[in-house]
Structures are given as C-alpha cells and as structure tokens.
Amino acid sequence: MRVAVLGAGAMGCLYGAALHRGGADVMFVDVNAEHITAINANGLELERRSGTEQLPIPAVRPEDLQGPLDLVLVFTKTFMTDTALTGIAHAIGPDTRLLTLQNGLGNEQRLAAHADEARVLVGVSSLPSDLVGPGRVRSHGEGGTKLYTAFPSGDPAFAEEVAALLTKGDLAAIADPKIYEAVWSKAIFNATMNPLCALTLRTPGFLGAHEESRAMIRAAVDEGIAAAHANGVMVNGQAIHDLTHVSVTDHADHEASMLQDVKAGRRTEVDAINGAIVTAAKAKGVATPLLETFWRFVKLEESKLAGE
Known part of the structure; x- marks a missing residue:
C-alpha cells in the first residue's frame, strides 16, 4: 500500500511509523523545512516506552509528492484540511482513499470535497504523541485506534486492511462500524x-x-x-x-x-x-x-x- 501522511507532526509521525513497520510504502508530507530535512538526513527518531527507533521514512513538500497513492492519511490541523489536500491534488488518483484521524467533528465532510464519499474513511486515536524537535517524536502512553468508512457507500474491507497494517506495525487498531x-x-x-x-x-x-x-x-x-x-x-x-x-x-x-x-x-x-x-x-x-x-x-x- 502506497501511503502519504499529510501533516508530519507528532501524531502523523507516530502513525506513519506504524504503517511503515506494517509493510506500507510511506511518505511524510509537510511544509516544515527543518523537520523534513532532519527526517531525510537521519530518519525519523521515534521514542516509545519500548525503546527508541530510527526509521528511514522519506519526507517531502506537497508539490514534490508523486502519485498516484492508495491512501492519504490526513493529520493536518482541521482548519488547514482544504488547503493541504488541494496542495497534493496532483497525487490523488481515482482510487485513492482519504482517511482522517483529526480532532473534532465534521472532518469527513471536508475530505468528501476532495474525493468521492465512497473513498473517505474516518477514525480516532487515543494515543499520545509529542514532537520534541525536528525529526524527533516521543509517545509514552497506551491507547488504540478505531476507523471505518465515513459513508455507507464505502468499502469496509479497505478499513479492515488499514487497521491490520497498523496493528502489524505495533499500533493496535480495529475497523469499527460504530465509528x-x-x-x-x-x-x-x-x-x-x-x-x-x-x-x-x-x-x-x-x-x-x-x-x-x-x-x-x-x-x-x-x-x-x-x-x-x-x-x-x-x-x-x-x-x-x-x-x-x-x-x-x-x-x-x-x-x-x-x-x-x-x-x-x-x-x-x-x-x-x-x-x-x-x-x-x-x-x-x-x-x-x-x-x-x-x-x-x-x-x-x-x-x-x-x-x-
């Protein structure tokens, strides 16, 4: 699965790392030049209670992202969603799914402005994560992830596939119809x-x-x-x-x-x-x-x- 994590902050890095460990082809997408440079030079440094990892996951600016993608995981601030997705529209193909794990209500409607409703997924995370410096993230605490299709026309099998990838990457996740x-x-x-x-x-x-x-x-x-x-x-x-x-x-x-x-x-x-x-x-x-x-x-x- 080819995945772009749109918004490589603390949570985006945590989830990108899990998808990478699970076997996905992951790319971080952000506009923070110092953060991008640090990740590309040294890999993502992720500190968890189980230890510290240095993960070789590439990072790019939006205009440098190459498509088509299988999944875009949206972790920008909610008020930046439209701008961020517009910035990578060239990499979103007719089969690309969009998944929001952002805070608040109404995120699925924002994503549906950039892809057919059938390709929109929504989810939540109860995990903590902190950005401690360029290219460095810390997550000390337990939690999990739930996700599912945002609209009835979506394919639950894809939600289950993403949940399985996250779980394989050591972040427990389930596909929950009561999302x-x-x-x-x-x-x-x-x-x-x-x-x-x-x-x-x-x-x-x-x-x-x-x-x-x-x-x-x-x-x-x-x-x-x-x-x-x-x-x-x-x-x-x-x-x-x-x-x-x-x-x-x-x-x-x-x-x-x-x-x-x-x-x-x-x-x-x-x-x-x-x-x-x-x-x-x-x-x-x-x-x-x-x-x-x-x-x-x-x-x-x-x-x-x-x-x-």
Whole structure:
C-alpha cells in the first residue's frame, strides 16, 4: 500500500511509523523545512516506552509528492484540511482513499470535497504523541485506534486492511462500524481536556490533582454526552469519564495539542471541537454552558496571541 501522511507532526509521525513497520510504502508530507530535512538526513527518531527507533521514512513538500497513492492519511490541523489536500491534488488518483484521524467533528465532510464519499474513511486515536524537535517524536502512553468508512457507500474491507497494517506495525487498531460513537466520544474528551490544559497552561496531571478541575471535567463530559445523545449518537458516557481518568494518570505529562498551540502562539482547533459540539447541541435544544465557556475563552486566548 502506497501511503502519504499529510501533516508530519507528532501524531502523523507516530502513525506513519506504524504503517511503515506494517509493510506500507510511506511518505511524510509537510511544509516544515527543518523537520523534513532532519527526517531525510537521519530518519525519523521515534521514542516509545519500548525503546527508541530510527526509521528511514522519506519526507517531502506537497508539490514534490508523486502519485498516484492508495491512501492519504490526513493529520493536518482541521482548519488547514482544504488547503493541504488541494496542495497534493496532483497525487490523488481515482482510487485513492482519504482517511482522517483529526480532532473534532465534521472532518469527513471536508475530505468528501476532495474525493468521492465512497473513498473517505474516518477514525480516532487515543494515543499520545509529542514532537520534541525536528525529526524527533516521543509517545509514552497506551491507547488504540478505531476507523471505518465515513459513508455507507464505502468499502469496509479497505478499513479492515488499514487497521491490520497498523496493528502489524505495533499500533493496535480495529475497523469499527460504530465509528461515529468513537468520533463523538473523542471529541467530547478533547472538548473537555484540551481547553482546560490550554487555559491553565498545565498538563493533565495538574488537572487531576485539583478538585476544581476534576469537577469541571465531570460536568463538561456530561454536557457532551447529552449533546451526542440528542443528535442520535449513543456514546458510552462512562467510557469517556474513564478516558479522562487515564489522561490525568497514565498521560499526566502529555502536552495536549491545544496547550502546545497556545504556548506557541498558534491558532487552535477549538472551533472543530468545542464549537462543533456546542453548535450541534444548540440545534437540538441542548444547553452546554461549560463547553461553550471553554470555547469562548480559548477564542479570546487566540485573539490575545494574535495581538487583536
């Protein structure tokens, strides 16, 4: 399988490495020149609890990507999806599948603007990963991956093939027909933990150590569960609560992506995460005051960082 990982950040590198180990022909695609140069010069350095690997996976700029591809794994920021896919349109053939493992809701619709719905897959990851320097990624923590066809016209066999490749590459993955329960569950988790980390400038371990934040975590998750149920997605609420506990314990030192963005003065994905949940909840007459407050405060933080 010929795979392009579009967005070679921490998560993109983690998954590209797994697909490489699983036997796929992988190419990283990014616009960070220093990162690309380091990967091509020394290979990708991936540090996990099991040890550190140096993986010879090539990296290119979008305009240098050669097609056609069997799969494009999209790991860009949600607000960059259209631009990024347009930048590699020349390498997307009539049989190329697009898979999003991005944060938030609505990513499958963005991909469907660049490929037939039958060739769009959607998934979620519960793994942590941090970019520690050009060409260097660290992932300390356990988790898994679920993916499936995004629309009824898709081929489940291809989703199963990708899941098998990831599992063979030592990242456990399954093809799950109830994928939107997983997508919503991850979005609810992110809408709770990411803004709290970003607004306190602390990792999950700090949040778990204080009753004030523990109470907000419980309440925010409950709001998200209500929003999902109102939209006909019957998420398992206790499983989301359990995942927040894993976050503040096993992933205590992990820097959430929104925290990394705020620290770096970058735009966050809060619109696709909190904003999407709040909007979906309002459409069904469900109030999500805490999740909306998180959304508005992070937007204020973005305005401050942008000098507005």
